[in-house]
Amino acid sequence: MTTMRDRFTRVAGQLLDETQNVALVLADIGSSQFEAAGVTARHPDRVINVGIREQLMIGFAAGLAKEGLRPIVHTYTPFPVERPFE
Amino acid sequence: MSTETKTTGETRPDTAGYVYEDLSRLMTLMTGDEKHSFSATSTLDVVWTLYDRVMRFDATKSDDPNRYRFLLSKWHGPMAYYAVLAAKGFLDEEDLQNWALYDSNLGQHPDATLIPGAEIGSGSLGHGLGIGVGMAAALRLKGQPAPRVVCLLGDEGSNYEALSVAGRMGLGRLTAIVIDNQSASRGWPGGIAERFRTEGWSTATVDGRDHDAIEAALTVPH
Numbered sequence: 001m002t003t004m005r006d007r008f009t010r011v012a013g014q015l016l017d018e019t020q021n022v023a024l025v026l027a028d029i030g031s032s033q034f035e036a037a038g039v040t041a042r043h044p045d046r047v048i049n050v051g052i053r054e055q056l057m058i059g060f061a062a063g064l065a066k067e068g069l070r071p072i073v074h075t076y077t078p079f080p081v082e083r084p085f086e
Numbered sequence: 087m088s089t090e091t092k093t094t095g096e097t098r099p100d101t102a103g104y105v106y107e108d109l110s111r112l113m114t115l116m117t118g119d120e121k122h123s124f125s126a127t128s129t130l131d132v133v134w135t136l137y138d139r140v141m142r143f144d145a146t147k148s149d150d151p152n153r154y155r156f157l158l159s160k161w162h163g164p165m166a167y168y169a170v171l172a173a174k175g176f177l178d179e180e181d182l183q184n185w186a187l188y189d190s191n192l193g194q195h196p197d198a199t200l201i202p203g204a205e206i207g208s209g210s211l212g213h214g215l216g217i218g219v220g221m222a223a224a225l226r227l228k229g230q231p232a233p234r235v236v237c238l239l240g241d242e243g244s245n246y247e248a249l250s251v252a253g254r255m256g257l258g259r260l261t262a263i264v265i266d267n268q269s270a271s272r273g274w275p276g277g278i279a280e281r282f283r284t285e286g287w288s289t290a291t292v293d294g295r296d297h298d299a300i301e302a303a304l305t306v307p308h
Contacts, residue, residue, distance in 0.1 A: 023227075045227050056216045056247035063220020066205070067228065071220075086213065 005033060012072055013039040016046055023048065023064055023071045027057045030074050054079040058086075104173035106134055106297075112169035116185040116192075129238060130166040132263055133158075135300040136236065137170050145175035148202045151230065155205050155221055157237040159214020160265065164196050167204075176203035212244030215262055219252045222260040236261045236304075241278060253286030261304065262287075265294060 009030075015022045016039060023046040024034065031049045034040050040047045046069075050056050054075060061071040073080050104112075109130060137143075141154045158167050168185065171177045177192070184190040191200040198207040206217055218237040225233055239245055241264055252260055264278050274281070279289040290303035 048223065050247070050251050053247035053251060055244060056219065056251055059213050059216020059248065060220035060223070060251075063217040063222070064224045065220075066217065067221050067224035069224050069227070 005030075008074070009033050009037050009039070012074070013037055013042075015072070016043045019070070021069045022046065023069045025050065025057055025061045025064070025071050025073045027054050027075050027079070028052050029076055054083055055086075058083045106138070108173060109134060109166075109169045112172050112179065112182055113165045115179060115182040116165045116168065129158075129160060129265055130169070131295050131297060132238065132265065132300055133166055133170045134173075135297045136238075136263075136304065137174050139297070139301045140304045141236070142233075143174070143203065145203065148176065152232050154234045154236060155218075156203075157205050157214040157218050157221075157235065158196075159206070159208055159211065159218075159237055159239045164192075164194070167196070168192055171201070171203050174203075177201070211240060212242040215239055215245045215248035215252075218260055218262075219248050219255075219257060222252070222257040223255060225259065226257065231259070234259050234261060236263065238263045238265065240264070241266055241274065246281075249282055249287070250285045253282075256286070258308070263304075 012024055013034070016024060024039075024043075026034070026047070026049045028049060028051055031040070034047055048060070050060055057073060057075065057079070061073045064071040113130075136156065141156060143153045144150050147153075158164070165185070168177060168182055172179055172182055181190070181192055185192045186194050191197070193200075196204055196207055198204040205221075206214055208214060215237045218235045222235045225231075225235070237260070239262060245262075249262065252262075262282070266274075266278055277291070279291045283289045288306075288308035290306065292299040292303050294300070
């Protein structure tokens, strides 16, 4: 059975393959699954792990978006929901 | 619903005649922000020197991809920033007179969608540097080495995450200017510059009123 995590890894990887302005911003969580799937190796400049820094993660993604990229921010539920409120 | 557009930037008379001494007159066109006036004054010399001697910009084309990006992450007391924007042709003196009035595009906390030349809006402090890190990373990723990203910030603690990752990523086109007006409780033992140096930044500490020293610090090769 495909888990939600597996599916997300596959689809996000595909988006990175197909669309040049998509980026993935991580804060450690999820980084190992993208490495294992080869996504990080294929797109080392567009898979960005900022470390355990969820405040920065959101601002960083905002900066990427301001410069025309389409960032996907991935982490556990409370962070991508609540950090952007600031 | 009406659409707000940044119309005040496109047709500018030549404002090359403004000098530093004009800025206090421009600031007095704006009234009523006594609470923030101290922090506004502490940014005036830095913002002026930046726009007069360091920044690359075109006031008639505020989205030029090669422009230097300036992020004011210290939005309290924006009068100094508005005054410099007027002196450099992004705004009119009439815009300054209407500052903070009901219909004005210029608010007590600036709205970047309404102000030509402003890259970000802010309200909560301490977010600009993180955005600047993302912008600098994007410019490098896109192969645009020319623009610099300059972020003016106060000494709020939430900048820590941004300054450490910027150092690890080696974002040489990102510059952070920290105004230390000693308003943060508990202080910074060892000094603010040392925090940046530890994280891999080149640093300089200068008198915030000395325009030559500010320019030198901002243009030194590193």
